[in-house]
Amino acid sequence: MQAWRLRMEVALDRRLPPADMVPARLHEAMRYAVLGGGKRVRPALVFATAATLGLPEERVEAVACAVEIVHVYSLVHDDMPSMDDDDLRRGRPTCHKAYDEATALLVGDALQPLAFQWLATDPSLPPEPTVRLKLIELLAVASGTHGMAGGQAIDLQSQGARLQIAQVDDMHERKTGAVIRACVLMAAACAPSREAVDEAALERFAGAIGLAFQIQDDLLDVIGDATTLGKATGADREHGKPTYPALIGVEASQLRTRKLHEEALEALAGFGERAAPLVELSNWLLSRSY
Amino acid sequence: MQAWRLRMEVALDRRLPPADMVPARLHEAMRYAVLGGGKRVRPALVFATAATLGLPEERVEAVACAVEIVHVYSLVHDDMPSMDDDDLRRGRPTCHKAYDEATALLVGDALQPLAFQWLATDPSLPPEPTVRLKLIELLAVASGTHGMAGGQAIDLQSQGARLQIAQVDDMHERKTGAVIRACVLMAAACAPSREAVDEAALERFAGAIGLAFQIQDDLLDVIGDATTLGKATGADREHGKPTYPALIGVEASQLRTRKLHEEALEALAGFGERAAPLVELSNWLLSRSY
Numbered sequence: 001m002q003a004w005r006l007r008m009e010v011a012l013d014r015r016l017p018p019a020d021m022v023p024a025r026l027h028e029a030m031r032y033a034v035l036g037g038g039k040r041v042r043p044a045l046v047f048a049t050a051a052t053l054g055l056p057e058e059r060v061e062a063v064a065c066a067v068e069i070v071h072v073y074s075l076v077h078d079d080m081p082s083m084d085d086d087d088l089r090r091g092r093p094t095c096h097k098a099y100d101e102a103t104a105l106l107v108g109d110a111l112q113p114l115a116f117q118w119l120a121t122d123p124s125l126p127p128e129p130t131v132r133l134k135l136i137e138l139l140a141v142a143s144g145t146h147g148m149a150g151g152q153a154i155d156l157q158s159q160g161a162r163l164q165i166a167q168v169d170d171m172h173e174r175k176t177g178a179v180i181r182a183c184v185l186m187a188a189a190c191a192p193s194r195e196a197v198d199e200a201a202l203e204r205f206a207g208a209i210g211l212a213f214q215i216q217d218d219l220l221d222v223i224g225d226a227t228t229l230g231k232a233t234g235a236d237r238e239h240g241k242p243t244y245p246a247l248i249g250v251e252a253s254q255l256r257t258r259k260l261h262e263e264a265l266e267a268l269a270g271f272g273e274r275a276a277p278l279v280e281l282s283n284w285l286l287s288r289s290y
Numbered sequence: 291m292q293a294w295r296l297r298m299e300v301a302l303d304r305r306l307p308p309a310d311m312v313p314a315r316l317h318e319a320m321r322y323a324v325l326g327g328g329k330r331v332r333p334a335l336v337f338a339t340a341a342t343l344g345l346p347e348e349r350v351e352a353v354a355c356a357v358e359i360v361h362v363y364s365l366v367h368d369d370m371p372s373m374d375d376d377d378l379r380r381g382r383p384t385c386h387k388a389y390d391e392a393t394a395l396l397v398g399d400a401l402q403p404l405a406f407q408w409l410a411t412d413p414s415l416p417p418e419p420t421v422r423l424k425l426i427e428l429l430a431v432a433s434g435t436h437g438m439a440g441g442q443a444i445d446l447q448s449q450g451a452r453l454q455i456a457q458v459d460d461m462h463e464r465k466t467g468a469v470i471r472a473c474v475l476m477a478a479a480c481a482p483s484r485e486a487v488d489e490a491a492l493e494r495f496a497g498a499i500g501l502a503f504q505i506q507d508d509l510l511d512v513i514g515d516a517t518t519l520g521k522a523t524g525a526d527r528e529h530g531k532p533t534y535p536a537l538i539g540v541e542a543s544q545l546r547t548r549k550l551h552e553e554a555l556e557a558l559a560g561f562g563e564r565a566a567p568l569v570e571l572s573n574w575l576l577s578r579s580y
Binding site: 017022027030074080082083100101102105109110112114116117129140144145153154157170 | 317320364373393395404406411419423426429430434435439
């Protein structure tokens with residue numbers, strides 16, 4: 001994880017427009033939002049999937065960068081006053097606090113096309129145009145209304161409402177799950193012979209780990225430590241969000257995380273020893289305290 | 291223009307997610323923002339370029355749709371309180387007024403990836419993957435910090451400031467010009483043999499017409515009629531925006547529009563009679579009263 005994080009810092013820094021290029025304030029704010037923090041969970045999933053499939057990290061580095069800036073854009077917009085209204089992110093002022101609301105809006109708006117530009121043009125990606133198109137399609141669908149943006153819309157509509165567990169699952173499958181699945185499938189799309197890749201198994205893995213990751217996130221909001229997390233805890237409850245701990249209790253949530261974790265590992269069984277990077281990453285993700 | 295507008299209404303309606311699909315409120319708001327209004331200037335430029343190059347309209351319809359929803363997303367975000375804070379657009383309440391700010395934010399966020407998804411997958415586009423990648427690259431660059439989002443950032447920073455005319459030109463080349471150029475170049479990218487297309491001439495045309503269109507827009511804000519325009523006039527002045535009429539006066543602005551119009555038509559000379567659709571569109575654009 002640490003090595004991947006360092007790799008990402010360099011890779012993102014190199015690809016983002018320099019802070020002194022016009023419009024300087026916007027470029028500076030984009031770099032502020034993207035660089036210098038974050039767990040880089042999504043890039044780690046891209047790299048771990050690549051390692052499991054025997055792909056060199058260079059080949060998927062631009063995928064990891066594209067997915068990460070889409071994730072960052074969603075954080076910047078979600079933190080804004082009209083959404084979750086958060087002041088702190090990764091232990092620092094949120095983008096609209098450090099800059100202003102209009103700039104934060106534009107940071108998100110400008111990061112999105114940059115992700116697609118990288119997927120369309122980055123020379124380190126597999127050269128086949130059909131592979132690039134597949135990557136673009138996967139990321140576009142995962143971030144649209146069937147994915148991340150749709151999940152956020154359901155989240156906003158649900159505040160204060162009583163949801164069924166199936167509705168909360170659907171919300172999270174879109175909001176977090178879709179991009180996590182995209183990380184795994186985009187890395188798989190970079191494999192030289194896609195026929196040889198058991199995509200169904202990877203999808204099962206990604207589905208289980210994505211949901212488990214989200215429940216863990218909900219749990220940390222209840223039982224985590226604000227300093228370690230770098231953001232305020234208890235915010236979900238304050239916003240009346242339909243979280244798993246609120247819905248089924250802390251213990252049942254922990255049990256469900258463990259069951260999903262098992263499901264995720266079972267899905268990887270066919271890969272044998274090769275799946276070690278994904279197994280280790282899963283273990284880390286579900287034992288984390290931040 | 292009228293036929294293209296009708297075509298677009300059907301084409302966009304067919305491609306947008308239905309309003310009763312979950313998340314229904316978001317899909318409904320997306321359709322509200324996109325359908326039922328607008329001059330559809332950018333689609334018209336796509337179709338007129340295609341007609342000039344002898345391409346059937348079907349072949350570029352998805353390009354016109356993708357460009358238009360990127361334009362609409364930018365209007366929805368620009369109208370928000372932290373940006374231009376406008377209540378009226380196309381004669382109706384702006385998206386955040388008709389719905390709410392969070393929904394308007396998500397409408398813009400969800401329209402962006404949809405545009406790239408259409409370019410990557412729409413079956414009516416030229417089937418060559420390299421053509422699709424070129425379209426994606428052109429739209430991504432035109433809407434990022436070197437284009438639309440960057441122009442909007444410069445616009446916001448410039449309110450109340452005294453800009454030189456060259457800086458205002460740069461701002462508008464990004465804010466409006468980049469996507470207008472993309473419309474023309476994306477249509478050209480769909481031509482079966484791109485070598486045969488004089489792309490440099492089309493770029494010269496698009497550069498001149500894009501700037502002329504923007505000056506005309508500034509002029510209409512000063513001398514236009516709010517009812518015909520479907521939005522309030524005088525807003526630029528109220529926001530202390532560095533417009534052409536404010537900078538060089540109404541008459542000099544009108545003169546500059548006419549000169550740019552001539553430049554645009556000269557750039558098309560090499561296409562002879564075939565350029566009639568682009569010539570007619572230019573004449574309409576620069577004589578419009580809304």
